[in-house]
Structure formats: C-alpha cells, structure tokens
Amino acid sequence: MHLARFPRLFLAHLPTPLERLDRLSAALGGPEIWIKRDDCTGMSTGGNKTRKLEFLMAEAQAEGADVVMTQGATQSNHARQTAAFAAKLGIDCHLLLENRTGSKNPDYNHNGNVLLDHLHGASSETRPGGVDMHAEMEAVAERYRAEGRRVYVIPGGGSNPTGALGYVDCAYELLGQANARGLVIDHLVTATGSAGTQAGLIAGLKAINARIPLLGFGVRAPKPKQEENVYQLALKTAEKLGCPGVVEREDVVADTEYVGEGYGIPREDTIEAIRLFAELEGILLDPVYSGKGAAGLIDYCRKGYFKEGERIVFLHTGGSAALFGYTQSLEADHDVID
Ligand SMILES: *Cc1c(COP(=O)(O)O)cnc(C)c1O
Numbered sequence: 392m393h394l395a396r397f398p399r400l401f402l403a404h405l406p407t408p409l410e411r412l413d414r415l416s417a418a419l420g421g422p423e424i425w426i427k428r429d430d431c432t433g434m435s436t437g438g439n440k441t442r443k444l445e446f447l448m449a450e451a452q453a454e455g456a457d458v459v460m461t462q463g464a465t466q467s468n469h470a471r472q473t474a475a476f477a478a479k480l481g482i483d484c485h486l487l488l489e490n491r492t493g494s495k496n497p498d499y500n501h502n503g504n505v506l507l508d509h510l511h512g513a514s515s516e517t518r519p520g521g522v523d524m525h526a527e528m529e530a531v532a533e534r535y536r537a538e539g540r541r542v543y544v545i546p547g548g549g550s551n552p553t554g555a556l557g558y559v560d561c562a563y564e565l566l567g568q569a570n571a572r573g574l575v576i577d578h579l580v581t582a583t584g585s586a587g588t589q590a591g592l593i594a595g596l597k598a599i600n601a602r603i604p605l606l607g608f609g610v611r612a613p614k615p616k617q618e619e620n621v622y623q624l625a626l627k628t629a630e631k632l633g634c635p636g637v638v639e640r641e642d643v644v645a646d647t648e649y650v651g652e653g654y655g656i657p658r659e660d661t662i663e664a665i666r667l668f669a670e671l672e673g674i675l676l677d678p679v680y681s682g683k684g685a686a687g688l689i690d691y692c693r694k695g696y697f698k699e700g701e702r703i704v705f706l707h708t709g710g711s712a713a714l715f716g717y718t719q720s721l722e723a724d725h726d727v728i729d
Contacts, residue, residue, distance in 0.1 A: 412671075426674070444472055447554050448473075460543070463547050468677075469547070469549055499719075500716075532544050548586075556631070558590070580705050594638060606644050608683055608688070662720060667685075
C-alpha cells in the first residue's frame with residue numbers, strides 16, 4: 392500500500408479540488424452533489440490519464456525508452472495526454488487512432504484532441520473502426536524495434552496495473568480531503584471505459600476499507616463485459632499493491648444504460664448533461680465519457696436512486712478538449728441571435 396515504492400513522475404497538479412455543486416444540487420432537488428476535479432490535473436488541459444501516466448511514463452523513462460506508443464479512438468484524450476508527457480520528457484510519441492465512430496466530420500477528425508496531439512509533436516496514423524487495435528499497435532512497435540528504437544507500449548487508456556496505481560492514489564487523496572472536512576461520502580460515481588480508473592479506485596478504496604460504494608457509468612461495452620474487465624484489472628492492481636484478496640466481485644458495479652448507440656456517439660441526455668454542468672456550474676464535460684457519466688448521475692437523482700441528504704461525489708475525468716471535435720452535436724440546437 393506504500394505507493395512511494397513505485398516509480399512515478401510528479402507532473403500532475405495535485406490534489407485536485409473537491410467542490411460542492413450548489414446550483415446543480417438545487418436543480419436536481421435531491422442529494423448533495425460534490426465534484427472531484429480530475430479535469431484539472433494539468434498536462435495539456437488535464438483529465439484522468441495524467442494520474443496514470445505519472446506511473447506509466449516513469450516506467451518508460453526507467454526502461455530507457457526513446458519512443459512511446461499508444462492507441463485510442465480518433466478523439467482519444469489518453470493519446471493527447473501521452474503526447475504531452477512525451478513532449479515534456481523529450482521522448483518521441485507515435486499514436487494509432489481508430490475511427491471508431493466512422494465519422495467523416497472534419498472537426499472530429501482534425502480538431503480537438505487530434506489538433507493537440509500534433510501540437511505536442513506526436514506522429515499518428517489512422518485505422519478504420521473495428522480493427523484489432525492491440526494487434527495493430529504491436530505490429531507498428533515491431534517496425535520501430537527493427538529500426539533499433541526502444542519502444543514503450545502503453546495499452547489503450549493507459550489501463551494496466553501500473554496505470555491504475557494513479558487511481559489508487561486518487562482514492563487516498565479523496566479520502567484525505569473528505570476526512571479533513573468531515574464529509575461522509577455516500578456514493579462515488581464516475582464514467583468507466585478502459586477500466587483503469589474504476590479498477591484503481593476500487594483497489595485503493597478496498598485497501599483502506601473506506602466502505603464507499605463506487606458506481607461506474609459505462610461508455611462502450613455491455614455491463615457483463617465492462618464489470619469483468621474492471622474486476623480483472625482491480626484484482627491485478629490489488630496484487631501489485633501488495634494486498635491481494637481485498638477486491639471482491641460485488642465491489643464492481645457498472646451501469647451501461649447511458650451508452651446509447653455506441654462509443655463516442657452522444658445521446659440527447661449526454662448533451663443535456665453537458666449543458667447543465669456548463670450553465671449551472673461553469674464546468675465543461677465531454678461528449679464521450681464525463682457527459683455520459685453525468686447523464687447517469689442526473690437520471691439517478693431524478694429517479695430517486697440517490698436519496699435526499701445523501702452526499703454523492705462525481706469524479707470528473709476530464710475530456711473537454713473533445714468538445715471541439717463535436718461542434719456539430721453541440722451547435723445543433725443552441726440559441727443564436729444573428
Ligand atoms: C479515458 C477516459 C475515461 C475512462 O477512464 P478509463 O480509465 O478508461 O475507464 C473517462 N473520462 C475521460 C474524459 C477519459 O478520457
């Protein structure tokens with residue numbers, strides 16, 4: 392449980408603020424909603440990948456890597472943040488971007504995170520949706536190795552036990568903040584995708600016996616698959632931490648009812664959640680992850696799943712850079728006075 396034993400770069404802006412959302416709580420009329428601002432972690436607009444990359448990039452550096460590779464969807468926040476870390480460390484970065492949504496929209500394909508990837512000096516190549524991105528990345532890594540390069544390959548979303556350590560640390564940080572102000576957290580809520588965030592949080596919360604239920608709102612996979620992915624990674628993360636056996640299957644809960652048509656395709660309630668946070672709290676969500684997580688949170692409040700007086704913490708995982716890749720979905724019905 393002693394995280395200082397793992398190699399780590401200290402580049403994130405930590406601790407991230409824990410704030411009460413007064414206007415959103417009032418509008419929803421039930422529980423007290425708090426937000427953990429992991430959209431403010433720093434490194435190219437911030438987001439949850441910063442905490443993971445502190446551990447992953449320290450490992451890359453320790454192994455003497457001269458190029459890091461990773462993969463993700465076209466508007467991957469993880470790809471953008473990896474590019475920023477590589478720039479900071481003076482390591483080359485090569486990205487494989489999958490057009491998972493099939494979009495031909497120029498903003499989706501060139502603006503937002505893609506623009507930032509290239510600003511940070513990363514090179515990239517694209518793949519059509521549906522290909523085995525892990526295999527594609529291995530093939531390209533082999534190409535680099537054949538040229539004599541030392542490649543460090545980061546899995547999609549930075550989700551392996553090393554990356555998940557970043558969210559073990561976040562669990563400790565959040566508990567420290569809540570304890571310091573006498574805040575009893577009844578539920579912790581977050582978006583869940585490649586699983587490292589939820590798995591790290593579970594391993595961390597269980598290792599210190601926090602007894603805070605964690606709910607993940609899925610963005611892609613159906614519930615059984617998402618929960619199994621999180622569970623397997625949480626087990627491995629707990630083992631890496633030196634506390635095997637703390638994670639149980641029932642600790643892992645994902646609700647995938649807010650995914651809609653598929654990954655990266657916002658629904659009406661995703662857009663509504665983005666608007667509510669922006670208009671009531673001055674906070675930017677994103678159309679792929681935090682917008683869907685917040686849509687789930689809002690619906691749970693409206694349906695009374697979270698009770699009056701309960702304290703809910705929404706972990707904001709970032710992603711606002713992707714808003715600029717989704718101008719079409721966001722501009723569609725806003726009020727413009729010409
Ligand atoms: C990657 C990402 C997530 C999902 O986190 P995982 O660890 O992949 O489950 C959530 N929100 C944003 C903004 C992300 O970029």
